[in-house]
Amino acid sequence: MISKTSAKIVNLCLLILSFEIAYSQSTDSLFNPSNHQIQLRSYVEESRVPLNRLVILHLEISWPGKLNRFQIEPVSQPILTNLLLEGSGSENRLLTLPDGSLKAIKAITYQLKPLEMGMAYIDGVVIKYSDRESGEEENLNSQRIMVEITAPLPEGQGKKLKAFVYIILFIIFFSIMAYFILVYIRKKRLARRSPTPVISPAESYLNRLMQEVDPRGTNLDQMVHRLSKLFKEYLELDFRIPARELNTKEIQQALQQLQIDENDKSNLSAVFQKLDIIKFARKNIDPNEFIHIYGTIENFLLKRKQIFDSAESMSKEVK
Known part of the structure; x- marks a missing residue:
């Protein structure tokens, strides 16, 4: 009687020991032959899986160097106990390690469906490969993996x-x-x-003056033409003087009728007189003289802009 009991205890201990060994190998197994430094790593994501969930098995084959170094033969379906293959997939990756070397990885993933509660087993997989450089052919073998199937969630x-x-x-x-x-x-x-900000004619033409006329440009004939045309447009818009249709004398007479500073009247009359001389003299334009004409018109537009802005500011304060 005692011998039978002892035998049962020994058998139970051996069974538990075998489970422990299998469990310790179930989550991650590694094969690393020294000749090619090629590795096979096989593991499941969880060693305890509910009956209504999938067991995910990963096989990772890796080696130093480029992806085309080894030819991996198609991997056959693993032999399963208490599991059913639901699907699989594979991918190739090339990693750059911190030291600059390359590491190639071929990853294969299996989705396995448990059939009933209890223990499930995935037998070792044999992977055949060949070295493209030497022509040698060898095998990689994964270890058997055990998974416990628990009650469904x-x-x-x-x-x-x-x-x-x-x-x-x-x-x-x-x-x-x-x-x-x-x-x-x-x-x-x-x-x-x-309210939409109101821009005065003086500000609008001042912006155009700075964009379209270069007081220090090389083609002064063109700059004089632009300056004269632009300022005549401004006088027509702001003061209703059809300057483009009038001669210089008529423009000067119209300027004298404006409600502006006397100095401005005198300066602008002189500007048109100089523009008239330049137009008909047909000689090289003095750059300094052109800068003076440009500055006179620019200062007048600035003054008109300031007057307009002051009037707008006072109007807002009254409101």
């Missing part, structure tokens, strides 16, 4: 959790959309309420 809880997550994401998405819509509407209303 309640599906209702998972569905409720997914529905809850979707609802939260839905609320966050529409909250963000509503926020941006409100910001857009608010900005649009503020833009309607805020």
